[in-house]
Amino acid sequence: MATKPEFVLRLGDNALVLGQRLAEWLGHGPALEEDIALANVSLDLIGQARLWLGYAGRLEGQGRDEDRLAMLRAQHEFRNCTLVELPNGDYAFATVRRMLFDAYQRVLLARLAQAPDAEVAAIAGKSRKEADYHWRHSADWTVRLGDGTEESHRRAQAALDQLWDYTRELFAPDEVDPDAAGLREPWLALVEPVLDEATLAVPAPSRFLSTGKRGVHSEHLGHLLAEMQILARSHPGAQW
């Protein structure tokens, strides 16, 4: 089965949008060392986004390269899940969000590294090494915040309560990604022990289903894109 460009766009947009969110931490991290760590993760994700978007452009065959896809698409054309576009909030929110997403990346990229499409397999194989490290960092901090002080626990639990419903979208199958539901079990197998160690309670399931990957986003993505795209849109074709 041929790889759908839309499926590859989702991979690229997830990495790009979270990469941009993490870049917003530059100069605002809780410590210099964490600031650098987040910038590294951000650059890893933007690097992954370049590979995925470049491939998506070649698959769709309309002459759009990675830059055009990243910088000249409008909000409704982005295919990232809503989880990654939510504003950063406090450090607990940013950390728990990363942990939930990094676990997803790990199981997804492990699956894609076996994909019959050699290019998908190669990009996934390269990215999963980075994802494994991202996960170690975000899972470690989730435990420290959850099982830390009274205040850090309260903030981490509040973040998890807010974020949990947005993870449903990751595993909602559709015509672009019919196998999505199969990732939930291995994802839970990563996430639950971390939440357990962090003394965080898994929120009760709800029926809410976000729709970012179908192009229907929260009000936050437009603001993120405005900031990310303004330079490229103000100086079309500029090189630097």
Place this chain on the structure above:
Amino acid sequence: MTNQREWPLWEVFIRSKQGLDHKHCGSLHAPDAAMAIKLARDVYTRRNEGVSIWVVPSAAISASDPDQRESFVEPMADKIYRHPTFYELPDELKHM
């Protein structure tokens, strides 16, 4: 540590490739050793500088006294016979 809100300082040692020794490359703040190694990876090896990292609490390092330099260091300066500079090294010997 007097101030509990401040992370302790760690000295970071990086081995640049297999077979070489770990070299001191700097220091950073981290809450504990495990996190210090993670953060050292991000602060000091992001340009592929190393294959292995050690961290040591800065407080665990005892240092020589710079004020004793005169007796501690300088007497060695004029004893060139202690340097093995009169031998020819074979080309196969690396890292000497």
